Amino acid sequence: MADSTLLFIVLGATLAAFVWGRFRYDLVALSALLGSVILGLVPGEEAFLGFGHPAVITVAAVLVLSRGFERSGVVDVIADQVLKVGDRLFLQLLVLTGTVVVLSGIMNNVGALALLLPVAMRLAREHDASPSILLMPLAFGSLLGGLTTLIGTPPNIIIASYRGSITGETFGMFSFSPVGVAVALVGLAFIVLLGWRLTPQRAGKASTEAMFDTAHYLVELRVGEESKANGLSLRELQEELEETIPVLAVVRDEKRRAGHAFFGTLKEGDILLMEAGPEEMKLLEDKADLSVGKDAEDEGAEESEDDNKAQRTSETNQRDSADEEKDRGSDKEKKGKEKDKNGVDTEGLQLVEAVVRTDSMMVNRTITQLRLHNQFGLHLVAVARDGGRLKQRLHEIRFRPGDVLLLQGGESELAESLATLGCLPLAKRDLNLGQPRMLLLSLGIFAAAILAMFFDLLPAAVALSTAALVSLLVGVLPLREGYQAIDGPVIVLLGAMIPVGQALETSGGAALIAESMLVWGSEWPVIVTLIGLFVLSMVLSNIVNNAAAALLMAPIAASLANGFGASVDPFLMVVAVSASCAFLTPIGHQSNTLVMGPGGYRFGDYWRMGLPLSLVVLAVATPMILLVWPL
Structure with a gap:
């Protein structure tokens, strides 16, 4: 042939x-x-001579310089x-x-x-x-x-x-x-x-509210004296359930602790703020003996009985009205104590949206394979694909490029974890204008490389690689980020x-x-x-x-x-x-x-x-x- x-x-x-x-x-x-x-x-x-080809070297150098522009502001x-x-x-x-x-x-x-x-x-x-x-x-x-x-x-x-x-x-x-x-x-x-x-x-x-309708999924569950969850850590609880249902917060003594940062054991009276649909709620009640609070029970009923949705919505609204009247009365007697009891409050949970990049290490892998919480300190709350939230179990989802994730994590580690995973944060960010010296320095290094190429002093691969190297040497970009940029x-x-x-x-x-x-x-x-x-x-x-x-x-x-x-x-x-x-x-x-x-x-x-x-x-x-x- x-x-x-x-x-x-x-x-x-x-x-x-x-x-x-x-x-x-x-x-x-x-x-x-x-x-x-x-x-x-x-x-x-x-x-393997292709890996030393000038085109490959040039692309790698451009990626490093691009990250340097971002880093310098x-x-x-x-x-x-x-x-x-x-x-x-x-x-x-x-x-x-x-x-x-x-x-x-x-x-x-x-x-x-x-x-x-x-x-x-x-x-x-x-x-x-x-x-x-x-x-x-x-x-x-x-x-x-x-x-x-x-x-x-x-x-x-x-x-x-x-x-x-x-x-x-x-x-x-x-x-x-x-x-x-x-x-x-x-x-x-x-x-x-x-x-x-x-x-x-x-x-x-593509809005947060449409893709991640958390109001219909966040539930409060109480740890009782006979609950299997009593005395278990959150990790042990998930192993017991054989599920990756994220615990967003643990409420104890009217103080809320973020789930990703809670490493103690659960006690009687603890309230778990969890992201769970009807099937997960039943699992939590059957396997862990966690009792669902009234508000969460109503939400679960709304999710599990679609045929009677309109009727149940009306009944829920009536209950909500009654609860609001009750809460207004109790507000005068228990000022400052109603926040964790008046439904589900998501304020301060540090939830962030991120999109999976095409080069992400998450592509075609599951949350279990990635060890998202143990390795990166992140809880996966929900996944949206093609503009709509996925309804399947979180541990069954294999991530694809373009998936939008709702994640919970510590503010200080969040940016680094997302960068390592290959995810792009979509939530509102504070613009970091960088250091003026680094900003001008990065522009100067790039301009020098362009001039060297323009006047045929150096080939493109050499000029841009030199610019990338100088950027790393002078501190425009840390070496670790330089490798991550490639x-x-x-x-x-x-x-x-x-x-x-x-x-x-x-x-x-x-x-x-x-x-x-x-x-x-x-x-x-x-x-x-x-x-x-x-x-x-x-x-x-x-x-x-x-x-x-x-x-x-x-x-x-x-x-x-x-x-x-x-x-x-x-x-x-x-x-x-x-x-x-x-x-x-x-x-x-x-x-x-x-x-x-x-x-x-x-x-x-x-x-x-x-x-x-x-x-x-x-x-x-x-x-x-x-x-x-x-x-």
């Missing part, structure tokens, strides 16, 4: 695995690499101004999306989105708007901004390095700017003026797929595809073939990771250029732009996945704005490429 045929089989299986999504893309890419080595398509001694200064935009939706969209476009040109576009996502959520909630209107434009804006510079997105870095391997000269830092800026500006105008109207307006779907799965994907992409060229596979396209387009102008290449690469980027799409399409583009006897530059630029325009699906780019949960989007929502935006990009980019990079 010919090498090209074997390689097509490997690539077909790889693409199928990417689409299936059962295994993470870095594992799929590594499997493709090792399979290619075993089949003799990639020499064994060259199998560069982005927070900008975000602080964004929050002052007011309540006009047009201005919110213009400022938010415009800001992420600019930031994505100077840092990793996923990092830029991650920094502004909490700002967008805060804007939506403060002005009582649906986050779904803001988040998809924000995600698409981050993709458009990545087109403008070499470091904005991995496909640009890959294409620049590939050009260097075949011509001896790479694309520079701003070689992408003439086309990228034009596309980004027109795309921004489309999103702000028309595109946002095409997004589904899931009013309230997106391991993306690095493995790039390092594994680069040799596979090269095998597509050496095996003759790229030439075969190019010949087929040449035969198809022989009677048409070259621009028609460029458009076909653009569409093919764009479709591929919506199915697999954009970096993988660029790696696979670059050899095909070069073979097409040779076939036409034309300059390779416009063909490579077509791949660079189209591979970064994954607007049709939530799986095509990490930015799209990141906003899916908070925005309450479904899989089929993206093409509504994504398809016309893709056509706009195609219409603007093609003539601009031919103008700047003639055939």
Whole structure:
């Protein structure tokens, strides 16, 4: 069997695995690499040379520099101004999306989105708007901004390095700017003026109240003298129940202690504030002999008897009215003591929302496997997916990218735990303006690297790696955070797929595809073939990771250029732009996945704005490429 045929089989299986999504893309890419080595398509001694490729080093350096911008407060200064935009939706969209476009040109576009996502959520909630209107434009804006510079997105870095391997000269830092800026500006105008109207307006779907309706789930349970819970720690109680039902607080002697920080044993008279539905409440009564208080019992009845919901709601309202009258009377006699007895009070429980990133260690794992409480000091309270709260047992849930979690933890450890887990906090945050000295220092280091690249003093990989190293040495970013900033799965994907992409060229596979396209387009102008290449690469980027799409399409583009006897530059630029325009699906780019949960989007929502935006990009980019990079 010919090498090209074997390689097509490997690539077909790889693409199928990417689409299936059962295994993470870095594992799929590594499997493709090792399979290619075993089949003799990639020499064994060259199998891991991709991990030292300039594109991989450049991506890692950009990720470290991006985290340094966040740490030094560069982005927070900008975000602080964004929050002052007011309540006009047009201005919110213009400022938010415009800001992420600019930031994505100077840092990793996923990092830029991650920094502004909490700002967008805060804007939506403060002005009582649906986050779904803001988040998809924000995600698409981050993709458009990545087109403008070499470091904005991995496909640009890959294409620049590939050009260097075949011509001896790479694309520079701003070689992408003439086309990228034009596309980004027109795309921004489309999103702000028309595109946002095409997004589904899931009013309230992504708000805390809609996703995590805790008022209907929080219950108070009392530890009695005969309760099995009497004398057990919270951990022992969960082991007894064989469930991960979170205890949010323990009330003892009218003082409340947060559940994640309670390490003593339970005593008679303790009240547990727990997050439990009807099934869990029955489990707690049967297995632990915990008695449900009157208010909680009423709530449980509401949850378990949907058929009589209206009648029970009416009865509950009557009881609530009676309780309010009673509480008002007792308030005069027991001032200050009614707070823990008057229903469920969640104030001060330090609950935080966070979204699971695509590179999170939580992906495809359960709460038991992660040992969330023992390892990270966090209680999982609830999980929302696709804009709605999951009803299944917490210990059964396998986390997916884009899931929104409601967590409880200590304020001091919360940020570090979320960062380690790979989760992005969505709750309101206080902007940290950083240290002025570090802010200016980080900007100065980055500017020096850009100048070194602009004047061809250093290759991009060397200049940016030096900037990242200096940032770590001078303390802009702690070493530990520098390592955390490097997106391991993306690095493995790039390092594994680069040799596979090269095998597509050496095996003759790229030439075969190019010949087929040449035969198809022989009677048409070259621009028609460029458009076909653009569409093919764009479709591929919506199915697999954009970096993988660029790696696979670059050899095909070069073979097409040779076939036409034309300059390779416009063909490579077509791949660079189209591979970064994954607007049709939530799986095509990490930015799209990141906003899916908070925005309450479904899989089929993206093409509504994504398809016309893709056509706009195609219409603007093609003539601009031919103008700047003639055939």
